[in-house]
Structure formats: C-alpha cells, structure tokens
Amino acid sequence: MRKVLSFSVFLMVGLVFSQYLPVWAGGNYDAVKAVSNVLLYICLGFIMINVGREFEVDKSRWRGYAEDYFIAMATAAMPWFLIAIYYIFVLLPPEYWDSWEAWKENLLLSRFAAPTSAGILFTMLAAIGLKSSWMYKKIQVLAIFDDLDTILLMIPLQIMMIGLRWQLLVIVLIVFLLLSWGWKQLGKFNWRQDWKAILLYSVIVFVCTQSLYLISKHLYGEDGSIHIEVLLPAFVLGMVMKHKEHDTPMEQKVSTGISFLFMFLVGVSMPRFLGIDFADAAVGQSSVTGSQEMMSWGMIAVHVLIVSFLSNLGKLFPVFFYRDRKLSERLALSIGMFTRGEVGAGVIFIALGYNLGGPALIISVLTIVLNLILTGIFVMWVKKLALMSYKE
Numbered sequence: 559m560r561k562v563l564s565f566s567v568f569l570m571v572g573l574v575f576s577q578y579l580p581v582w583a584g585g586n587y588d589a590v591k592a593v594s595n596v597l598l599y600i601c602l603g604f605i606m607i608n609v610g611r612e613f614e615v616d617k618s619r620w621r622g623y624a625e626d627y628f629i630a631m632a633t634a635a636m637p638w639f640l641i642a643i644y645y646i647f648v649l650l651p652p653e654y655w656d657s658w659e660a661w662k663e664n665l666l667l668s669r670f671a672a673p674t675s676a677g678i679l680f681t682m683l684a685a686i687g688l689k690s691s692w693m694y695k696k697i698q699v700l701a702i703f704d705d706l707d708t709i710l711l712m713i714p715l716q717i718m719m720i721g722l723r724w725q726l727l728v729i730v731l732i733v734f735l736l737l738s739w740g741w742k743q744l745g746k747f748n749w750r751q752d753w754k755a756i757l758l759y760s761v762i763v764f765v766c767t768q769s770l771y772l773i774s775k776h777l778y779g780e781d782g783s784i785h786i787e788v789l790l791p792a793f794v795l796g797m798v799m800k801h802k803e804h805d806t807p808m809e810q811k812v813s814t815g816i817s818f819l820f821m822f823l824v825g826v827s828m829p830r831f832l833g834i835d836f837a838d839a840a841v842g843q844s845s846v847t848g849s850q851e852m853m854s855w856g857m858i859a860v861h862v863l864i865v866s867f868l869s870n871l872g873k874l875f876p877v878f879f880y881r882d883r884k885l886s887e888r889l890a891l892s893i894g895m896f897t898r899g900e901v902g903a904g905v906i907f908i909a910l911g912y913n914l915g916g917p918a919l920i921i922s923v924l925t926i927v928l929n930l931i932l933t934g935i936f937v938m939w940v941k942k943l944a945l946m947s948y949k950e
Contacts, residue, residue, distance in 0.1 A: 572825020601820035603760030603792040610796020630703030634672040637872030642668040660846045671869035673708040674895045740794035753812040848915035890943035898929040
C-alpha cells in the first residue's frame, strides 16, 4: 500500500511542477522541458523492456491472441466513441452537429481516452504482488494491444486532418516489422539483463527513435517527420530476450527508483492549464474546437467528472468476455484498464499541434489528470477484487 501511495504522491508532485515550471525555469524552460522529456522516454523504455521480458506466450494459441486483440480494440474504442459523441452533442452548438470538420477534430481529440497506461499499470500491479496472477498476465496482453491499436488508429485520424502522406505509411511499416520480428524471435536472445544493461538498452532505443525523428524533420520539416514512440520498440526488444530473473535488493531499489521518477515525469509532462487566459487563446483560432467560447471552471469540473465516468465506463468492456473466469477477476481486469498516462497525453500533444484548443482540450487534459491522481485507488481496488477471487 505504501508503494502505491508513493507512486500517486510522485505523480501529483509532478503535476504541480508542470503548472509552475515555466515560471520557475524562466528563459531556461525549453531546455529543462527537453531534459525532462528525455528522462521520461528513457524511464518508459526501461519499464517497457522489463514488461516485454516477462511477456511469455504460447505461439500455438495465436487464435486466442486474435480474440484478445479484438477485446483490446473494443476496450479502446468504447470510451473513444462515448467521449467523441459527448463532445459533439454536449459541448458544441447544434449547428456543428453535422459538420465534418467538427467530427474529425473531436474524433482526434477524444482519442486520448482510448489507451491504457501500460507503464504505470504494470509498475503498480507488480508493486502490489499480482505479477503471477491470471489477471496480470491477461492485462499485459490487453494493455499492449490497446496501445498498439491507438498508435495504428492515429494514422487514419492524422490522414483526415492533414491528408495522406508517405511518412504515415512508413510508420505503419515500421510497426508491422517490429511486431513481426518480436513474434518470430520471441525469447531467443541470451543478452545481459541486469539493471545497468536494461538502462543502456532503453537509452539506445530512445536514441534510435529520436534520431529517426530528427533526421526526417531535418529533411522534410516538422510536418513530414517520422515519429515512433519508444513504447513499442522497447517492448519488442524485451520480447526477444530470453528471460533471466534478477531479484537482488539492488535491482529492486533501482527498478522502484526509476518507476518513481517515471511517475513524477509523467506528471511534469502534462500541459499547463493554471494561469492561462483561454479566452485570449481562442481568438483567431481556425479550428472548430479552438474557436469555442471558454466556460467557467465550475462547469469544466462537471464535464471532467462526466467525461471521466464515460471513459472508464467504456473500459469495462472485458467484463463481458472470459466467462470461464470469476466476475470479480473480470471486473479487476477491466478496472486495471482505467489507468491513463503517456500515450493519452501524447494524443493531446498531437491535438495541440492542430490547434484543437477550447474547453474540450482543457476537459481532456484535466480528465487525464484526474485519472492519474486516482490511479492508486484504481490499483488498490484491483488488488481487493483479485484477492477476493483467489481466496474463494
């Protein structure tokens, strides 16, 4: 319990830092933020490599994984659809209800609710001793497929916003090649797997993905850049390693320390919303969402609660499957999918790049913040349900 609470505390401290860091850093803010992002991606790579190392599957059961992918895809789609409909029919005036511009903007913006935060989730479930449970093993598959679905579906959404570009097709090809290589070489390579080696691997993954982005940006500009997040390459790298157990006190301390740092940096990565004059920001916006009039903070809070409820309601989809397991296990599996974080925040950053501002953006950011703050409660709820299942 103490460790889970510590994760939440580090996260909340990071959220506070994210709001005041521009003032504290002053003219050095861009440099500080760049260093923060580098550390965030390296920590995420470290966590996802370890998740991939423990991803052991029976290849003869590939049909079962196809079912898991369908469930993960639906689990990501339900909150997305619910929130997109809410944004259109509740936040926008009736004259925009049949507007294609409004629909495509809100389909992109509401996608933040789709992905489960695999890094945060696996870290916290392992911390409370559920690593050997059916629920943990199943949620490994669903959360990774959930994020993969989000990454893949962002491509047609971006095509809707900017048109078809060859860079997006390159991203699809890279994702396909990574998954194909990981599946074929699963558990094959007998590499070093102590914390120093894993940290080095995560740095290498970050350097490779960042180099691809910077080179493509230099050649084709920001709009033509190829950006592959470290999430999938790091996971696949862990997949191809022949798993070795390293459970020394030093390994545990380093792993926990990196997880704490990761939670803090996730909080720091959130966009600033305190002290921002959103009325001025909306002036001159060309997008439908960005041109909407700002509402009161009290009304925003109400919308945040409703959107949070809808996003988590959609994540309950797995309850209706795996009927050979107890209801408490299936409910624990679904509640575990409530966690949000790095991939959802990434969707919001993409939306910012298309000038999708206005109240919908603020509600989306604060919904992620609320779910991040509640992460510790979600995980303890999962633990209670899981223990209830295994004691019966």
